[in-house]
Amino acid sequence: MAEEEDIGNGAFQRAPLVFPGRSGGRSLWLVVLLAILGAALCFVVFATGRIAGTRAEYALRDRALAAFPLAADSLKGEIEKQRMIPLVLARDGAVQEMLRSPSTANEAALDEKLRAIARDAGSSILYIINPEGVAVAASNAGEPTSFVGSDYRFRHYFTEAMADGAAMQYALGTVSARPGLYLSSRVDGPEGPLGVVVVKVELDRVESRWLESGFVVFTTDERGVVLATSVPQWRFGALSPLSAKEKQTARDRLQLPGVTFEPVPLSRRGDNLVTATPESRSAGFVAVSQDLGKAVPGWRMSLLIPADAEISSAVMTARVTTLLALVLVGFVIFIIVRRRRAARQRQEVLVLLNAELEHRVELRTAELQSSNEALAGEIAERENAEERVRRLRDELAQANRLSILGQITAGVAHEINQPVAAIRTYAENAARLLGIGRSQDTAENLTSIVAMTGRIGTITETLRSFSRRASGSMGPILADDAIDGALSLLSGRIRDSGVTIERKRIDPPPIVMASRMRLEQILVNLLQNALDALKDQPDPRVEIALAENGEMVAISLRDNGPGLAPDIRRSLFMPFVTNKEKGLGLGLVISQEIARELGGSLRHDDTGHGTGTSFTVELRRAA
Incomplete structure (x- = not known):
């Protein structure tokens, strides 16, 4: 090891020590190892080729089984068609x-x-x-x-x-x-x-179709004598040698006195493979055979698919691929071994560098720790700022809802005053009717009072739900329900303004992913803008339409008012841009932000006529 370390460091080189007899022993072991590896390589390549050939053979058999019904049906169809002629005649x-x-x-x-x-x-x-x-x-x-x-x-x-x-x-x-x-x-x-x-x-036409298919197809009788075939020279040949008695029986049945029933050049090589000579040279085929059943009693059909080229190609491809893969693996192993030797030689140099690196790492770690603490503070401050933005946005949306409630309070009060006045009238009448013993009429008045209180409850429940702070939860809701809620909140103002609401529904009613309260807030904002635009307009109308576009559902609100000025349209969704004297220019901005949070969008549609205003809310359809 000392010699190798010195060589790796480049300090000096020393001649390797040579021990008598050891070099010859290592060479012998190397030769034995290479021989074993070569034999293993040959075995793996050969086995892979055999496996690939077997797979190709079974794939060809599947193709033959798939083609067999077509070949059989062409023969059966021709026979069945002709069989009917003598029966009819x-x-x-x-x-x-x-x-x-x-x-x-x-x-x-x-x-x-x-x-x-x-x-x-x-x-x-x-x-x-x-x-x-x-x-x-x-x-x-x-x-x-x-x-x-x-x-x-x-x-x-x-x-x-x-x-x-x-x-x-x-x-x-x-x-x-x-x-x-x-x-x-x-x-x-x-x-x-x-x-x-x-x-x-x-059966010339049938045999021609068999020949055009590229397959070898033939039929045999119960003695194995070939009858209809795509190889004419096989006709009246036998799949296996016939005894003298069998030949005589076949001649009598086929009435062929001079035929010797020579064996067909066909021999089996395995479960699925046969060797045949349909032309001038022998070739391998994958064969399948089945009885033709009642259509042609006693006949059996065989179909042969050429197999030599495909099996040889599969075997050659598998062997070449395996050989290349093994060579690649050997090359990778060689590279790994060389790199490991080089790594061992460089290891001492790395050990010397480790101390310096550890010192620098300690200094850098201290710097990074300080930077991390500062970054953590910045992250916390950014998260707090984002939380404040989200809170302010929710408060702004809540303020928008409360502002809407303030604007529609007069209409809602009028909606409640009417049933309250009716309740008082029905109660007074009930008292008088009860005094004179008219219990049936009294019961009818009390039923009317119950209906009026239900109407008041519906109005107040709609107001209370709309005034609540919206939650972030969404779910499948009927788009028509949100439209009904918005129209209910503004029913008094709509009636007083004389605006006609035209609803265009679709069947079945679409279901969207949204929060009903937030969707109602968008629709109320758009309806209020339309009502403001239609003030003092002749025949004021607002059209509310639903449409489906792939995975999206569109809710469109269009009025026949004077429309928007070009400068207002260009900055329509910017904060504090409005054409109202007392407006803040935040309703559309808030509505657009709510639509984005619901996974949809809010856009202004160009009507193309210079009059009227149209907005569309698009939301995802519920699955």
Whole structure:
């Protein structure tokens, strides 16, 4: 350690001591350690690639399962559409009549009908077979490949339909040599079976759609023989080798005497992976298979998604990413080790500096402590000043409310005097009526007195609530309730001034986040300003409207007075700016501050006509 410290300080350098045999031992351990690390690195990279490949394999399987219903539905839809044709024709009167009484005219008309149906339905061939197995009408009648006159007693779809009523067979056409699915239905008459209606469905369109999808799709029968497929060279091949008996059974069913049912170049590599040769070279696929059920009994569909490129890409990406991450981690560890060695070399220098730093820290700490004490005093003084500002603002708002109460006292007194005078009249009448024994009329007068006292109580309760000092609490309230309260406070003045109040409500009534008392104070201020502006105006009106704008609710008050002068509008919300002789110019300032505290705003709206004044209070809608 002494040698390293001297080297770190730069004082002098001493040649390292070399001990015989120790260097060779350290080199051997270093080689062993590097070999272990290399093996671990290879294992981690290989395992990460395997995991990524497995995940890609399962992702491809999910894609195959998602694409499978579409491929299956295209086949089922085509078969179901064509299956209905022989069922319907088997009940057709013209078909039954022709089979009962064959004639040249009937056959020609039926041939034309079959031709039109086959053309409209997209069927390959549509034909009718009599009970002896001879085709008597066909959609290709008159053509070189006409089925009329051909004997089909050897076909399973004929014999099974005659026996069971309906049949299905996949086979090569005897005339066209093209594969297709034959769907047949028996024609029944009162005297028994009259014949069979057959439609041949060549699945070219379905196979073309499968090919366009980019997937390998094929169907197999119960023996594993490939039938409909997007790879034509696989048709009539077998997924697994067939025994001689199975081959003979398959030939009899498919009526393919010369087919050997060569194995399809398809081999399984795992739970989901197969190797196939749909073209000139082998490739890996993810395969899913399901039975087609009642739609096509005995058939099973398989769908193969190309997997080599995606799995190889996932494996390569994972391995490269892992290798880069491990290299990065190794580089970080190398940097950390180097820095730790450099830190140890610098530690002595830092120890020497610590004493000086501690001394300076002590001096600086004393200075900071003094500064902190001064700053704490300044903070306390600022908090006290802010508290005084808040208190003065609340007192100013309270004074504004009391000023409003003073202005509306005469109107409220008039509102109370009327029910008091009515109470006295009803009481005197009740006394006289009671004296002459008219108890029913007395009870009616007493009921009227109770109603009058309730009205007085409502007026006084509104005044008492408005005069209280407002609290900072807010909650959901109906905007219409605050408007009703403000109108109630000013009802006497409104009536005496002859101003018409027009309310525009919306349904459902909006609910806002506010303090009802504070919102009423804003509305009373705005209403009083409107009443002052409408003094001596012809047909004075104040319109109060509610509107919703996203998350905000707007309460607008508009009068038809003379409007505001331009110089007043520019400084409308500045303290002590007013156009009233006895006004202080604080009502709008206080109202705007209250609106901000409620999380909203108060603004003056430009009417655009030079007359009338409009103000809008916007508040947040309650959730």
